[in-house]
Amino acid sequence: MLTKLKNNVAQKVIALMENNEKRKRQEKWNVFISKSHIDIHPTFFPKDADIFKGENNEFGNVSIGENVLFRKYCNILIFPNADLSIGKGVFFNNYCSINCLDKIKIGDDTIFGEGVRLYDHNHLIEKGETLFVEKEKYTKNPIIIGKNCWIGSNAVILKGVTIGDNSIIGAGCIIHKSVPSNTILKNNQNLISQSL
Template sequence: MLYEILAKIQRKSQISRLTKHPNVSFKGIKLGISNHFVLYHNLKKVTIGDGVSFRNYVHILVQQNASLEIGNGFFMNNFCSINCLDSISIGNDTLFGENVKLYDHNHAYEPHPHFKLHHSEFTTAPIKIGSNCWLGSNVTVLKGVTIGDNCIIGAGCIIYKDIPPNTTVINHQELIFKEH
C-alpha cells in the first residue's frame, strides 16, 4: 500500500514538472513508476502527443537549446532513455521495447597527436524516427540517424546509419577495431 502511494506521488511530481515547464506541451500521457524527466529551463521545446505511454524507470533528458517531439500513440517500455542535446523526433504509433536508448550526441575528442577525450564537450546531430516503427529491446540509436516509417529494428541492434522506410533490421554483430 505504501509503495502504491509513493508511486502515485512520484507520477504526480513528474506530471507537475512537465506541466510547469514553459516550453513543454503534452496531451494524454500515461506514466509508470520511477520515471524521471530532466528538463533544462532554456530547452527549445518538448512536445508529447496524445495517447503516449511511458512504462517504468524511463529517463528523459532534454538539455538547453534542444528539442524533443513525440507523436501520438507512442509507447516506451521499461528502462528506456532519451538523451537529447540537439533534436530528437519520434513519429506516431511507434513502439520501443525494453532498454532502448537514444543519443543525439557523442563526447568530443581529439585523436591526434595524443588522444584526448572531452568530458563536457559534445558533437551533436538530430535523430528522426518515423511513424509505425518498432525498436526491439536493447536497441541503441546514435546521433545523425533517420529511421523511416514502418521499420522494425531487431533486439540488440546499434543503429549508426540511416534506415530506409519499410525495412527490417536484423542484428548481425561484427567487432571492428580501429586505432586512433
C-alpha cells in the same frame, strides 16, 4: 485489542505518508508542465516529472502527443535548446532512455522494446599526441524515427540517424546509419549449436 489499535494507527500513518508523496509528485508534475516550452498531452503516462532530466534544472522544448506511454524505469534527458518531439500513440517499454542534446523526433504509433537507447550526440574527441575525450563538449546530429516503426529490445540509435516509416529494427542492433522506410533490419548473430 492493543495490537489491533496499533495496526490501525500504523495503516493510517502509512496512508497519510503515501498521500503526501502523491501530492508532492502531482505538484512537481504541475510545475513541470506549466513551462511554456513543455507541451505534453494530458493522456501521457506516467505523470512523473522525475523521468525528465535537464541541465541545471533547465529543459529544452518538449512536445508529446496523446496516448504516449512510458513503462517503468525510463529516463528522458533533454538539454536546454534541444527539441524532443514524440507523436501520438508511441509506446516505450521498461528501461528505455532518450538522450537529447540536439533534436529527436519520433513519429506516431512507434513502439520501443525494453532497454532501447537514443543518443543524438557523442562526446567531442580531441586528437593530438594522445586522444582526449571532452566531458562537457559534444558533437550533435538529430535523430528522426518515422511513423509505425518497431524498435526491438536493447537497440541503440546514434546521432544523425533517420529511420523511415514502417521499419523494424531488430533486438540488439546498433544503428549508426539511416534506414529507409519499409525496411527490416536485424543482427546476423551466427549462433552455433552443438549437441554433446
